[in-house]
Amino acid sequence: MADTVDQAAKTPDTQQPWSELGLKEDEYRRIREILGRRPTGSELAMYSVMWSEHCSYKSSKVHLRRFGELAPETPVGKLLAGIGENAGVIDIGQDWAVTFKIESHNHPSYVEPYQGAATGVGGIVRDILAMGARPVGVMDALRFGPLDAADTHRVLPGVVAGVGGYGNCLGLPNIGGEVVFDRSYLGNPLVNALCVGVLKHEDLHLAKATGVGNKVILYGAATGGDGIGGASVLASETFDETGPAKRPSVQVGDPFQEKLLIECTLELFAAGVINGISDLGAAGLSCATAELASSGDGGMHVELDRVPLRDHTLSPEEILMSESQERMMAIVEPQHVERFFEICRKWDVLATDIGEVTETGRLIIDWHGETIVDVKPRTVAAEGPVYERPYARPDWQDRVQADGVAGLARPTTDDQLRDTLLAIIGSPNLADKSWVTDQYDRYVRGDSVLAQPEDSGMLRIDEGTGLGVALATDCNSRFAYLDPFAGAQLALAEAYRNVAVTGARPVAVSDCLNFGSPEDPSVMWQFERAIAGLVDACKKLGTPVTGGNVSFYNQTGTQAILPTPVVGVLGVIDDVAKRTPMGFAADDDVILLLGDTKDELAGSAWAGVVHDHLGGRPPAVDLDHEQRLAEVMITAAHQGALTSAHDLSEGGLAQALTEAVLRNGHGARITLADDAGPFVALFSESTGRVLVSLDRDRLEGFVELCRTHRVPVRELGTVGGDRLDFDGRFSLGIKELRTAWQAPIRAVLAA
Structure with missing residues (x-):
């Protein structure tokens, strides 16, 4: 029997597993204050995944806000969408736009290398798709322990097979990236995946639920028990073989299902039947419902028992936390619902009406007629804890820099x-x-113009004019260790130069900032310095940061990885024939x-x-x-x-x-x-x-x-x-x- 809102109000002293779900005591206390009662089990599940480090950026928000200082213009056009959306979108001229983003799937790829890497590719591809774009290429920036280490032999082949297997099945060219070996990544590899997509200006879609009475449709794969908690919890704790590290199951990907989902979604866009859309990645249904509602009219009602399941033993909490892959959520006007379903049937994509947009200002989720979630969606999606973690230049930094x-x-x-x-x-x-x-x-x-091992990957966007884009990712973590400020700037400068040497004009940045535990003041100092370096350099180069990812807790026990602020730069070239x-x-x-x-x-x-x-x-x-x-x-x-x-x-x-x-x-x-x-x-x-x-x-x-x-x-x-x-x-x-x-x-x- 599900824990209902009525029961929660009547049983305030019920013990709840907030710590096991990754919440701190003060965070649990704040949830009770927000609700005016204890949370239900389902509400607790939602807050735990949405307030995780991976989803809420609670330790990095205060520093990431500095990217807002950058001008919303690129050397070739304005930003059509930026930080806060699924991915940044850049006007590149001739009515074309490009969207690109890089994200991490580090800890899942250590636990289960093939599926961790594969679903990392799948997730970033859906982020690009959710903007209204056709994904056209991927890249991967990989870090492993020493080449001769036994665990590298376990992790590396699986990661590479996962990246290649998923991307190859989707029919997306892998045009560039990096493979780096260092002792600091032993036990904590980095798997950073980038995707780029193209769209016409009028095809841009945003993640918001507007229009009272519009339907909330979940489509794609059925929901299973794989990835419960997934990246949202797994990426929010330090890896420690002997400690209380969270090790939920890694998501399992199906690239053929994703290929159908891509083609189905693009036809839905073309048919004009989608008002708002979000992919289901980290935090699954918890994220999609809360974020769509909070960025739209503010209200949504969902019947959770309508969600198609692969595992019918799942509890409501598990359904809300599942990070099963190949799923999307769309907001659809009632008159378009039948057309929406018709297109989904054509592509053999499962689609289910699970709720509607309301004017209540609340996210209400029912389970077999009883309310199990009743929250203000912004408290879940946008008003989580924000930490100003202490940071201090470590004592050893002077010794390292003096040891020339x-x-x-x-x-x-x-x-x-x-x-x-x-x-x-x-x-x-x-x-x-x-x-x-x-x-x-x-x-x-057939549109890959340059690919590995060239300095940057290049793709043709328009066959008629030859308009194209070039992309490079770079980071020398050894430099970042010696000086995080300069190291981040050197990463940006190298990616910028790699794009420019091909003849493309660098225009925008996406970053994937991989660091150790934010609870370590020396790590937070490295992070703050890297952000400051990037902001300063992006201002001087005129390349705005359009989005990206922060990955903390990349360490085993007390041993953090070398600071690794991976920088991706996108450039535009008028005619790829002149590369x-x-x-x-x-x-x-x-x-x-x-x-x-x-x-x-x-x-x-x-x-x-x-x-x-x-x-x-x-x-x-x-x-x-x-x-x-x-x-x-x-x-x-x-x-x-x-x-x-x-x-x-x-x-x-x-x-x-x-x-x-x-x-x-x-x-x-x-x-x-x-x-x-x-x-x-x-x-x-x-x-x-x-x-x-x-x-x-x-x-x-x-x-x-x-x-x-x-x-x-x-x-x-x-x-x-x-x-x-x-x-x-x-x-x-x-x-x-x-x-x-x-x-x-x-x-x-x-x-």
Whole structure:
């Protein structure tokens, strides 16, 4: 028998499992104050999932509000929807709009790697769909423990199979992302999934329930017991094998059901029968009902016993907390209901009328004729606790920054330089990732213009005009550890540059901020500094943050992950035919290096791979230079001036040259700069640099373009041959380079 509102009023002293549901004592006390009585079991379930860290952002809201300081304009058009919606929507011209967002599914992917990763993809795809857009591409930013760790062998293959399996079945190209290995992610991998969708301006839909008497229709898969509490609770506690960590079941995905749901929803939009819509992700029905009601007219009545179930033993509380996948909720005018059902039947999608919009200002949920929920929806969805967590710069930060690389032995002979280069390109973080990316379909739909391992993924949006978008995600967590403010800016600058080198203009940002426990003042200091860095940099670059995700409690016991503020940047290109790829493509082309190289090696691949060292200060970021560099790259692409362009980041010039040579099998003859010495020239990770190649006939005009934008340029050598030759110092054949670069991940994971 369900716990009703009447019973709750008559039995105020009934003991309730608020702690087991993740609520704090003061939060439970506040719920009682809001209601003027104890909550029913169903109300307690709703508040617990909606007030969880994952859903309410209760520890991050006070800092995330700073993103509101950013102008609601992008370099190509205004924001049509921003933070607070399922995903941000950007006007990209020609009546087209693009929506994109990145979110985390970290803890579920550790518990059950395949389903955790798969449902992470499914959830972000539905966020994009709910805006009225057709999903057209996905990306994934992945972090794991050391490549040779036993648990990495358990987690990584399942995560990759889940990302690929779900996305491939949906027919969505996976066009980019990252795979990073570090000790701090052992026991707490990061699975961040991004989706991008396209729509015409008039197709934009928002998540709100308006129109008294309009019907509330649940459609998609039936509700099951998988994922009860799911990400909403799982992602809101520290992982601890011996402690009271919450480990509810992970959601189970069905990509074929989601494909039907996508096509059905797009036809429903086209038919004009949807007033408001929301996907059912974290917190399931609790979230969809409360958020739709609170952002609409404020009232909704739901008959919970009408919800189709896969498991008929589920209690009302479990139905409200279930995070079963492939479900959506729509608000439909009565005269459109039959047409709505007709379209759902066509696509073999289950649809059920479970309630209506009311003028009561309350969310009322009944179970077999008795009221089990009677709340003001905003108290569930929008007025949860807001914490100003204490934060303080940790004592160890000064020691870390003081422990620079000056005392580390550097290669001095040509043979040592050669061995260092091979060690770096053959390290797990810089080695070939095709073992992962070959499991993803990168070209399905036929609009993938650039995909992994290019600097950014690029998709054609309009076949007639060639209008397209480019996307990149980046974060060097080693830099963020050394200086969270600068580390976040470096992540943004790298993603911004990766988009610009292809010829696209960077216009907007989505972020996925992965940190340890917010109850740790040092973690909250890292988080606050990263937010401040992003806000400051986005202002200077003119790239608003359109939405994103915060993932806290990424730690096992007291060991937090390295701070990992992943930044996704979206760019727009007028004609994808004018893109610039990354690999050397024509013999006798001139090779140039744009930007200045300094002795900046703290946190570098060299320091980590060769010396297992992490200390000092990260490279300095110059955002004004990044903007001028981007203008050079965008203009050069439009003019068709360059044969290739590849940004320099982790591994410096050595890594960039290796990747540019191996992309198409063209060798290069390089003269290393004498001013800083060959070691710094090869392995420095100074930011704001790009490696380009071009026909010599184009050289004078391109150098003048660089001069106009005050971008330093240096001639390095020429493309050609079957070797990477460094001015007689040392030389490596393409075959030897490829063997060293491809070996690590394949050798470990193939076994």
